[in-house]
Amino acid sequence: MQTKERLIFNTCKLLTGTLFFLFVTISGHLLAQKIKVACVGNSVTYGYTLKDPATQSYPAVLQNMLGIRYEVGNFGHSGATLLKRGHNPYYKTAEFKKAIQMHPDIVIIDLGLNDTDPRDYALYRDQFIPDYTWLIDTFRQANKSVKIYICKMTPIFTGHPRFMSSTATWYKKVQTDIEKVARIGQLPIIDLYANFHDRPDLITDKPTLHPNKAGAQKLATVIYQHITGNFGGLKLADIFTDNMVLQRERPIKVWGTANSGTTVSVSFHGATQKVRVPFNGHWKLQLPAEKASSQPQQMTIENAGRQIQLKNILIGDVWLASGQSNMLFTVKEAKKADSLLKNSSNAPGTLRLFNYKNLAATDNVNWDTTILNKVNNLAFFSGSWQQPDQNSVAAFSAIAYVFGKEIAVKKDIPVGIIEIAVGGSPLISWVDRTSLENNPLFEPALNDYLHSDFLMAWCRQRAGKNLALSINPYQRHPYEPAYNYEAGIAKIAGLPIQGVIWYQGESDADNAPLYGKLFPVFIRSWRQAWHQNLPFYYVQLSSLDRPSWNYFRDLQRKLQYKVPNTKMVVTSDLGDSLNVHYPDKIPVGKRLARVALKETYHIDIPDTGPAFKSIRKTTTAAKTILTVHFSHAEGLTSKNHQPLTGFEVMDMAGNLLPVKASIKGSDVLMTLPPSIQVQSVVYGWNGFSRANLINSAGLPASTFKADLK
Structure with a gap:
């Protein structure tokens, strides 16, 4: 019995040893067959500017992500050009020879940034595609079954010293050639530009070329996703x-x-x-x-x-409501909020609200590290669609809610309102980066925005307060040029919508001429993103005791005639002399709705107040009569039939002189002594105004300044 048991024991021991030997042999064979990955490139691949490229460069991080079944080699050479006749050709480097000798199974090529140097692509552009094709063929000769990925370059941001003079031009052409190489070779292309163009905080060296540690981590993640196909599921x-x-x-x-x-x-x-x-x-x-x-x-x-x-x-019309704090101003804060909240549960059952809530208010406080990190990661907005009830309505934009409710009732269709607004945000924060980069006037605004006169001093001070605890010199903020577009608008652009309602300008009012140049760029930016000629219906600034607001309101009045498919509503009669956030928001929403019903839905209703048209001057020996003609002047009158106020004249010395004005039909008449030489007529020409000209619809006239010819 003992002999039989010993025989069984020895047999099992022999089998176990054999299996273990087989396991070790197979495992060793598998380990010997690692998938070899060659990361070919320039300083971005090498990890230039990183404290420890051996562990922090994207190939090193990629190795950790892929695991022991892979062998990842870093064959980046700082300053290398793709062009063979470039100032530092990659094919002459030791890294190139080592990459070929590896006989890689996978090759990731990221070259081209250094070719944007005036010494390179500008002189040898015709060789770029042939030289790239040669490089690809050389790796195929080393391993006929090799899989090659080529990369569109990471961005060069505007901090680069040659950005406007030449780099941006050659960069675009090199990117186009890289796309051609991919098509010719039928190769997969990894678009690093698309993954980094909205993250300037990840490429923070002085020439804005090299990813920092977080940037290298993201670069490795992007490469990993593309070569494994793992994007985290649906x-x-x-x-x-x-x-x-x-x-x-x-x-x-x-x-x-x-x-x-x-x-x-x-x-x-x-x-x-x-x-x-x-x-x-x-x-x-x-x-x-x-x-x-x-x-x-x-x-x-x-x-x-x-x-x-x-x-x-539901299927209906979707409107986007955006801007700064007066669009953000909630129903619960508004005048007569009780009437809105009382009926919120009985609001049209076809009204839906999407409130893109801000991660943090831009109040006069320091943001903590959690907020700062999320802001950099473009995680500033979040929300979901809600049916109207007291809670969702109370926290929603008062203007947008009233607007949506009016459209839903008048048209008897479902209406969805997407609210995305940031208190204090300047217009430039809502424009896409490419539009700014391609505009010689606004390109400099992208560089060092906290010390840029493209932002009002108040905006810079408030952003600085929010960011005071950040140790990142490239920390981002919702007042930064392009930020709100990248963090918010870019994520919904393309969703078919009916149009946009817009209330913004308070944070740009000190520089009306600059705003006048940026506003068309902004409108074009969004229309290009949506591939639609979106109607923009916007709110003129209200009355407030600030010296620049009259000029700004007059600019806004003129912009609606310069930018097609836009229209403005007047709110100067609703403002508060001391409070930029006047609470009387229900009329604003209703006036915007009137514009939409007239212009978009083609309902024949008045949607604008008396609009300045022209001036006629009649002079006799005894007097001068100025006749101001208005359009949309049916039933021209003064509010509550009080004495007409708000009209003044400016003499040749620039003095503003009050005058008595009267209404005659659709005109306003002013009688002056012939001794006064008038150069301009103004209306509502104060920061805070109670000018009271209206038409039969009760809609107010806009601030204006008109020169006599």
């Missing part, structure tokens, strides 16, 4: 939630991210569309247009065994 853009409204009579666009190569299926209202997720993990598809419907629908999104269901979706 995710929807955050504008898609329960209770949303989709724009009627336009194709329904849905987008998000998912693992590359998988299939996303979207079903809605009896239609289903599928799309294969592309290499970059970003998918989008389009469903047929639908007519307005208040019947709740469900949307189902499926991918790789995961399903997302969005419930209670």
Whole structure:
């Protein structure tokens, strides 16, 4: 018995040893067959400016992400050009030879930044594509089964000393050539520009070329996602939630991210569309247009065994409400808020609200580290679609809520309002970066914004207060040029909408001429993002006892005639002499709604107050009569039939002189002694004004200054 047991024991021991030997042998063989990854590039790949490139460069971080089955080599050479005749050609470097000798299975090529030097692409541009093709062919000769990825370059930001003179020009051309190389070679292209163009805080050296430690981490993540196809599974853009409204009579666009190569299926209202997720993990598809419907629908999104269901979706009109604090001003703060809140549960059942709430208020406080980090990560806005009730309405923009309610009632269709506003934000923070970079006037604003006269002193001081605890010299803020576009607008751009209502300008009022040049750039920026000629209906600044506001209001009046498909509403009759946040917001929402009903929905109603048209001067020996002609002047009168106020004349010496004015039909007449030589007529020409000219619709006339010819 003992002998039999010993025999069994010895046999098991022998088998165990054999299995262990096989396991060690197989494991060793597998380890010997590591997938070799060659990271080819310049100083961005090498990790120049990093404290320890050996552990902090993107190839080093990528190695940790990929794990022991991979061997990642850093073959970056600082200053290297792709061009063979460039000032420092990569093909002559020791790193290139080592990369070839590795016989890599995967090659990631990120070259081109140094070719933007005037010594390179400007002289040898015709060789760029042939030289790039040669480099690719050389790696294929080293390993016929090699998989090659080429990268569009990381951005060069405006801090670069040659940005405007030459670098930006050659950079764009090199990027275009890289795209051509990818098409010619049928190679996957990793768009590093798209992943970094809105993150200047990640490329912070003086020439704005090299990713910092956090930037190298992001760079490694982007490369990892593309070569593994792992983008974290199915995710929807955050504008898609329960209770949303989709724009009627336009194709329904849905987008998000998912693992590359998988299939996303979207079903809605009896239609289903599928799309294969592309290499970059970003998918989008389009469903047929639908007519307005208040019947709740469900949307189902499926991918790789995961399903997302969005419930209670309506089809109607979607409006975007944006700007600064007076658009942010909530229902609960507004005059007659009780009347709005009392009826909120009885508000049109077809009204839906999306409140993109701010991570932190831009009050006179220091932000903590958590807020500062989230701001840098563009995580400043968050929200979801809500049905109107006392809580959601109370926290929503008073102007936007009243506007949406008016449209929903008058048109009897579902209306969705997206509110995205930031208190104190300057206009330049809402313009996309590319539009600013491509504009010689506004490009300098992107560099060192906290010390730039492109922002009013108040904005710079408040941003500095919020950022006082930051140790990051490149810390971002919602007042920074392009920030609110990148953190908010870019995430919803493309969602079909009906139009925009806009209330902003208080933080730009000290420099009306500059605003006048930026406003058309801003409008064009958003229209390009949406690929729509979006109507913009905006609010003129109210009355406030500040010396520049009369000039600014007059500029805003003129802009509606210079920028097509825009229109302004007047609020000078509602303002408060000391309070920029006057509480009387219900009339503002209703006036904006009037404009939309007239201009967008083509309902024949008056939507503007008396508008200055021209001046006629009649002089006799005894007197001078100035006749001011107005359009939209039906029933021209004064508010509450009080004596007409607000008209003055400016003499040749620049003195403002009060005059008695009277109404005659659709004109206003002023009688002066012939001794007064008049150069201009002004109306409401004070920061705070109670000028009282209105028409039969009760709509006020705008501040204006008109020179006599």
